[in-house]
Amino acid sequence: MDQARHPVTSLAGRYGHPIHPALVAVPIGAWVGSFAFDLASRFVSEPQGLTDGARWLIGLGVIGALTAALAGFLDLFAIPTGTPAFRKALAHMAINLAVTGAYAANFALRGADPPGPVAVGPLALSAISLAGLTVAGYLGGELVYRYGVRVADETTQAQGYNSTDKENS
Template sequence: MDQAKHPVSNLAGRYGHPLHPALVAVPIGTWVASLAFDLATRLVPGSPGLADGARWLIGLGVVGALAAALAGFLDLFAIPAGTPVYRTALAHMAINLAVTGAYAVNFALRAGDPPGPVPAGPLVLSAISLAGLAVAGYLGGELAYRYGVRVADETTQARGYHRADKENP
């Protein structure tokens, strides 16, 4: 179990400071914002920049997801194969790769779209992809908070609760 708490490479972030969770904020934020922009194209008439903004947010999210995937892949190497945590990590990775692929397709589908409301197809694809991202995020939470992957061990954590002004009982 201790093996999954330590990075296999400094490229994944140092002990107690994994890089993967920090990098996932980019695709999550951009893809949520892109769906908000998509919906706004249908609710706010005369706002052609919103559809273009949504497309570029999707593209930025794909780039961010690929960076997060590289760091996550390094974390996967630290998990012992054949364990429940490893199976959870594989499911997390597979869903995230599928979501990233769907967003890459969505980005391509929007190329050359005329200004105006985002068509129903790309809008629905964004909503479904975001739902998949939520499932993958839940599994990522299981990895960190239930199984403690790349989380500092309890001895290290306890040091943060030691009060310098009192004797440690």
């Protein structure tokens, strides 16, 4: 278990402070925002700005997801193979790659969209992709909060609660 707490390289972030969880905020925020723009485009009189914004948020999310995936691969290498944590990490990775592929396809589909609200097909693909992202996020939470992947050990964590430790106050 201790092996999964330490980075395989400094590119993954230092001990107790992995980069992957920070990077995932970009695709999650971009894709949730794009879905909100998609929905809003169906209720306004001039939806083109929202549909264009949604498309570019999807593209930003794909780039962000690929960047987060690189850091996630480094974290995966720290997990011992053949363990429940490794199997859960593989599922987390596979679902996220499928979601990223779906969003890349969604971005491409929107390239020739006529003016107006987002079409039902791309809207449905975004909703399905967000559902997949939710499942992948749950699995990522399991990796961190249940299995302690890339989390500092309890002795290190306790330093944050020691009132006599001047360094951490």
